[in-house]
Amino acid sequence: MFRLLTACWSRQKATEGKQRNVTIIVIGLDNSGKSHLVAAFQRLIPSKMHSEMRPTQTTLLLDDYQVSVYDLTGDLKGREKWPNYYAEAHGLVFVVDSSDIARIQEVKIILTRLMFDKRVSGKPILILANKQDKKDALLPCDIIEYLLLERLVNETKSMCRVEPCSTIRNLPKRHQQPIVIGLRWLLAAIGDRYDELCTRHQTPSMSNISSSKNIRGCGERCSSDSLSTRGVGVVRNNHRQHFEKRQHLEHRQHVEQRHFEKRQHFESRQHLIQRSLDARPLKPILQKDGFRIRPKKNMSVTFALDVIMEEGECSRKIGAPNISKPCNSQCYDTKTPAPSADANLFKARRPKKRIETWDTEEMFLEDPRGEAFRSCDLTDY
Numbered sequence: 001m002f003r004l005l006t007a008c009w010s011r012q013k014a015t016e017g018k019q020r021n022v023t024i025i026v027i028g029l030d031n032s033g034k035s036h037l038v039a040a041f042q043r044l045i046p047s048k049m050h051s052e053m054r055p056t057q058t059t060l061l062l063d064d065y066q067v068s069v070y071d072l073t074g075d076l077k078g079r080e081k082w083p084n085y086y087a088e089a090h091g092l093v094f095v096v097d098s099s100d101i102a103r104i105q106e107v108k109i110i111l112t113r114l115m116f117d118k119r120v121s122g123k124p125i126l127i128l129a130n131k132q133d134k135k136d137a138l139l140p141c142d143i144i145e146y147l148l149l150e151r152l153v154n155e156t157k158s159m160c161r162v163e164p165c166s167t168i169r170n171l172p173k174r175h176q177q178p179i180v181i182g183l184r185w186l187l188a189a190i191g192d193r194y195d196e197l198c199t200r201h202q203t204p205s206m207s208n209i210s211s212s213k214n215i216r217g218c219g220e221r222c223s224s225d226s227l228s229t230r231g232v233g234v235v236r237n238n239h240r241q242h243f244e245k246r247q248h249l250e251h252r253q254h255v256e257q258r259h260f261e262k263r264q265h266f267e268s269r270q271h272l273i274q275r276s277l278d279a280r281p282l283k284p285i286l287q288k289d290g291f292r293i294r295p296k297k298n299m300s301v302t303f304a305l306d307v308i309m310e311e312g313e314c315s316r317k318i319g320a321p322n323i324s325k326p327c328n329s330q331c332y333d334t335k336t337p338a339p340s341a342d343a344n345l346f347k348a349r350r351p352k353k354r355i356e357t358w359d360t361e362e363m364f365l366e367d368p369r370g371e372a373f374r375s376c377d378l379t380d381y
């Protein structure tokens with residue numbers, strides 16, 4: 001009995017030891033389904049911890065992670081508070097109402113600004129194309145094309161996955177699987193760069209404090225030095241003045257150079273943001289010869305930064321110039337098996353295929369000309 005208890009205790013200790021604390025923020029426009037998503041997390045993930053300490057925060061236990069999920073409101077007032085959470089977050093979940101085509105331009109503006117924020121750039125982002133149960137919902141390929149996501153990923157170096165889903169309760173469980181699959185992908189992406197992401201959210205404040213201290217310390221030292229040299233010969237004084245003048249000049253040149261670089265960086269960023277915000281008409285994406293084009297299969301798409309990855313795997317060479325292009329015609333592998341049964345949902349597994357299909361046959365119209373997948377070829381732009 002004693003041995004059994006000791007074994008249990010040491011196993012518990014070992015589990016605690018390798019558990020990682022992760023912070024994730026859930027954002028997106030108001031009414032996109034963020035709160036429903038968090039409720040779905042709670043329902044689908046058999047976690048022992050559902051902290052009710054703060055209404056916006058939920059704690060989940062999944063695989064080796066203790067995940068603090070912050071559900072932030074998406075109205076204008078709520079959006080003002082988002083930046084307070086950026087530095088803290090290891091990864092982000094961005095929820096899109098795929099059925100609200102009228103607000104897709106707003107989504108584009110918000111997402112572009114978000115991904116270009118220096119506290120967010122480089123962090124993994126899971127984009128959930130929610131409300132796929134609705135008849136006119138945009139598919140991931142439509143959303144990717146309209147948001148110019150491939151370009152955004154390339155320029156901001158944030159790994160990204162688009163997962164179609166539905167968060168409402170009364171749908172069959174298999175329609176909610178992508179939620180957990182997406183979260184697993186996000187956690188795996190965070191786990192691969194965990195130390196870097198942890199230091200990153202400490203670094204800005206720490207370095208600010210230490211650098212400001214250094215500057216002040218240096219200033220104090222200089223003034224005391226100059227006091228101590230008063231009264232020494234005029235020649236030495238001249239030398240010193242000359243030296244200080246030179247130092248001052250060099251410092252000014254350095255500051256000007258930095259201003260110039262900052263300005264250049266700012267201008268190029270503005271240019272990129274503006275380019276990304278240029279609206280592209282949705283009509284050609286959605287219509288062809290008067291027919292609404294709807295592929296029968298709905299699927300998730302992962303953007304990596306270097307090599308083509310398997311689903312759930314993450315890039316180790318962040319910052320490499322190329323990204324994989326999973327969203328081209330070859331990648332829409334219609335033979336890919338549908339996600340496995342519910343029983344496998346919570347097993348820590350790494351499926352073989354990168355593109356996950358999700359059968360939405362009953363939700364979409366038939367494609368009368370069999371041309372559905374043409375509209376998804378992102379290699380054209």
Ligand SMILES: Nc1nc2c(ncn2[C@@H]2O[C@H](COP(=O)(O)OP(=O)(O)OP(=O)(O)O)[C@@H](O)[C@H]2O)c(=O)[nH]1
Nearest residue numbers: 030031032033034035036073074075131166167168
């Ligand atoms: N059809 C359908 N409706 C959904 C789905 N998810 C959420 N909704 C509906 O969308 C509405 C808004 O959902 P919420 O979860 O409150 O949205 P939110 O993003 O938290 O909104 P804010 O907190 O105001 O930013 C509700 O009426 C939900 O019933 C979905 O998957 N399918």
Ligand SMILES: [Mg+2]
Nearest residue numbers: 034035072073
């Ligand atoms: Mg909400």
